[in-house]
Amino acid sequence: MSSRTDVPSCEPDLNGARELSSKQVQRHHENLRATGNPSHTQFGYGGRSVCRAFVYNAEAGFRFMRNATDIIRTVSRHTLAYMLFSISELFRLYxxxxxxxxxxxxxxxxxxxxxxxxxxxxxxxxxxxxxxxxxxxxxxxxxxxxxxxxxxxxxxxxxxxxxxxxxxxxxxxxxxxxxxxxxxxxxxxNHELQKTNMLLLTKLLRDLRRAGVNGPDDLRGAKVAVSTKKAR
Known part of the structure; x- marks a missing residue:
C-alpha cells in the first residue's frame, strides 16, 4: 500500500533554493518504507531556518497531482506555508x-x-x-x-x-x-526582507508547478469542482 505524506525538511542555504539531494530523497524513501512515518531533518542557517515541504509518495516518489480536488488542497497547503514563513521572517527581522x-x-x-x-x-x-x-x-x-x-x-x-x-x-x-x-x-x-520574500516566492511557484499548477488556467477545473459541489 502506498503512503503519501508531507515530509518537512529545511533549506540550509537561503541564497539558493536547491532541490533535495538524491541521498536525502533516498533516506526519506527508506524511512517511509520502514516505518510509514516521515523523517524530520532540520538544518540551521545563522540561528534560523526556512522550512519546506514536498508531497512524496513512498511507492512512486515525487508526482504531479492533476485531480481537481488535489489541486485545491495542495494550493491551500503551499500558499498557507508561504504566508506563514513570510510572517515568520517579518517577525524575526522586527x-x-x-x-x-x-x-x-x-x-x-x-x-x-x-x-x-x-x-x-x-x-x-x-x-x-x-x-x-x-x-x-x-x-x-x-x-x-x-x-x-x-x-x-x-x-x-x-x-x-x-x-x-x-x-x-x-x-x-x-x-x-x-x-x-x-x-x-x-x-x-527592507532589502533583506524583500530578498527573502523572493526566495520564498520562488519556492512557492516551484512547489505549485510540481503539483501541476503553472498558471491560473490550471485552477479552472478546481473552481468548476467547487461550484458543482455548491450547486448540489
Whole structure:
C-alpha cells in the first residue's frame, strides 16, 4: 500500500533554493518504507531556518497531482506555508515590535501602494529594489478602513496608530495615514526582507508547478469542482 505524506525538511542555504539531494530523497524513501512515518531533518542557517515541504509518495516518489480536488488542497497547503514563513521572517527581522503593530504597519503599506499596483507604468517605474515609492504618490488610508480590513476594534487601531506616529513610522496626510518613506526602520524598503520574500516566492511557484499548477488556467477545473459541489 502506498503512503503519501508531507515530509518537512529545511533549506540550509537561503541564497539558493536547491532541490533535495538524491541521498536525502533516498533516506526519506527508506524511512517511509520502514516505518510509514516521515523523517524530520532540520538544518540551521545563522540561528534560523526556512522550512519546506514536498508531497512524496513512498511507492512512486515525487508526482504531479492533476485531480481537481488535489489541486485545491495542495494550493491551500503551499500558499498557507508561504504566508506563514513570510510572517515568520517579518517577525524575526522586527522582533522589537509587537506583532499587531507590524500587522497595522503592513496593512497601511499595502493600502499606500494600491494605486501603484493598479497602474502598469507606475508598477514598472517602482519595480526595482532601489526604487522607493515617494510619499507624495502614496494613497492614504483611514483608521476606520484599517479597523474594517483587519477586523480590529477601532479604538485598538487608534491607540496603535498613535504609538506608531510617535515613533515617526506613520504620518497623517490629507488623504489619510501613510508609512513614511524616511522611517528609521526601513518599513517598505527592507532589502533583506524583500530578498527573502523572493526566495520564498520562488519556492512557492516551484512547489505549485510540481503539483501541476503553472498558471491560473490550471485552477479552472478546481473552481468548476467547487461550484458543482455548491450547486448540489
Amino acid at each position: 522582533d522589537e515590535f509587537d506583532p499587531l503593530d507590524l500587522l497595522i504597519v503592513h496593512a497601511i503599506l499595502n493600502a499606500n501602494v494600491i494605486n501603484v499596483m493598479n497602474d502598469p507604468s507606475l508598477d514598472q517605474r517602482f519595480s526595482s529594489i532601489h526604487s522607493v515609492e515617494p510619499d507624495v504618490i502614496k494613497q492614504g488610508v483611514s483608521r476606520a478602513a484599517l479597523s474594517r480590513f483587519l477586523s480590529l476594534p477601532l479604538e485598538t487601531v487608534r491607540r496603535r496608530v498613535t504609538g506608531l506616529k510617535r515613533r515617526k513610522i506613520l504620518a497623517e496626510t490629507k488623504v489619510g495615514l501613510i508609512v513614511t518613506e524616511q522611517n528609521a526602520f526601513r518599513f517598505g524598503n
